[in-house]
Amino acid sequence: LGLISYVYYDHRQRRSTSCILFLYLLPFFASTAVYFYLWIPESTPSPLAAGVKSAPVLSLALLVLSYNGGWSLLGVAGGLVLSACGDACLIWKEHFLHGMACFALAHILYSLSFLSWRYSSSSSSSWLYVLYLLLWGVSGGTFFYLLPFLRSSQDPDIYVPAIGAYTLLITVMATLALRTRRTLVMLGGLTFVISDLTIALQMFKVIETLDYNRHIIMTTYYLAQLLIAVGDVKTTLTPEADDLVKRKRL
Template identity: 35%
Template sequence: MGLPGNPHRSAQPPHVARWLSPFVVTCTVYLVWVPEDPPSWPGALAKGLPMLCLVVFLQAVAPGGRSTRLFQGALLCSFVGDICLVWPEGFLYGMAAFAGAHLLYLAALGFSPLRPGLLLPVLLPASCFLGLLRPHLPAPLAAPVAAYALLLALVLWRALAAGGGAGRGALLFTLSDAVLAWDTFAQRLPLGRLLVMSAYYAGQALLARSAASGPRRRPD
């Protein structure tokens, strides 16, 4: 082992990096060259295009089966959500699309191993953040945002229970949504768009990469 004639197997096969390249390119194009204002359909499509690249990535490299299809469905819902959120009047539609994505992620991640001990450390910070955000929310959005936050917390719990890239990806996704909510409703943040979208794209990529790795190993 380790001799020139017996190279170690790469943790990330070359074809995985090759199929992720379009995702990296489209993320860069959106973050560097596409302006946030004024909202436009070309800008909205550029924002969502990385999600379509991840759908193609999973089609090319992931093992087939129900889990892969669920991850692809979640990415397609995210694509719809990305487009809706470009326009302020589309906020509720975007949140509904992302709620659909999280439901699909929940179905893909499953509930085994259960690891209930992770639930409280997830729900406690989520509840505290929601409490801080609540005074800044318009009254009609208070209940939908609370329901969405609970759903996102459940996805984070299940992803942390699965471990690996899924857990890291869900953490970044959660961070992205938290920054977006604070930037939108409480206080505009310097480089808010860059922080939100960088964490979001990285989180989605890690989630997709975890699906491409095949069945996750379960602890005994």
Template identity: 35%
Template sequence: MDARKEGLPRNARFSAQQPSLVSLTPFFLACATYFLLWDPEGPPSWVGALVKCLPVLTLAGFLQSSSGGARTAALQVALLFSALGDVCLIWPQAFLWGVLAFTQAQLLYIWVFGIRPLRLGLLLPILLVSLLFFGVLLPHLPPDMVLPLTAYGLALNTMLWRGLARGGRACWGATLFAISDALLAWNTFIQPLAHGRLLVMATYYAAQVFITLSAFQGRRLKTN
């Protein structure tokens, strides 16, 4: 397969072997467990943290079926940082540590997606939308969170640019990740949304599975 058809950098070392759809079963079961057991009124707990990060951990394990080399390994590490961020966000006092973990994950996603094709024309709409949203968000942020969230926003927008430029599953994953974070920011700092946590986590888990599947170059997953 020509890497250019998938928007992949020529030197990307992803696996062309398609995993079976059945191999994603642990991820779907973990997601179902989270949505069934999640109690929005319950106190933070390590059990809740484990249930929340388990879907992302199963995706890191899922990538063991890939022989994609350094980029796939980096994607696994990014998923582990995401899982760490999930745990930190359970406790309000660890929020900034969660932001730091997710920032590291975004930087790894950027490296995994690569710099080619460049597609600089994507930057302007991303910049305009992000500045508009941040302008609405800024008055609601505590002063000590402005700089960390600005840094995270830059990493997120760069990841979105590279995901859109690469196309395919990376495009879907990057877009859903940005939507999930926008919903989380609105729900946390501006105004609670109806079914806010459900919307945030559904788009977040969908984003992570699309980003994970971007490690496989083929267009379809096997059904068995």
């Protein structure tokens, strides 16, 4: 009877936690809807446009901060804030490299977070190594396929090393996301790679611009950030994380 009561209590507690988390996510869904309704990329670059575009990711940063505290600014919350800065920079085409630098720093913070004790897990299984190989093969192959287009760009001396370094950082981030073996985080890391590869292929004229290219890019981008943020929060809420926190306090 005691075991049944515990299971019932645990189920109610998890359901209550999920409901509260959903309520915290309402600002993200609302701001994302506003962005797609106004369709900021079609408007003239302005501080308002930058604010509308970065609002969904900033709302996710506040979500992570509310659950994980200020120290998360050195992890996922900080990565989300830097991503929001990158979103704002990309409103102006001349600030593309500044935006890419912000996202590169965000990937570094994500990577550090995925290496932290909260994501400690058992040794990797063989299927994960297959995913690692596929990820690095696709990322590396895409970069070398991009090289001729980068060399024919207006500033090849800047774009070749910059895109190379960024490709390395996002691939490392996605690899460490896979290493966590947390489903949401894994999917978030891979979706981020898909979003950024789509941007690179279209920006450097590797493929023709699709009719719905911005829909694909922004949907996958916001989805990636959502998965990473919620995955990070859920990692904090797991019983294993609570046990580790208690051990550290002792």
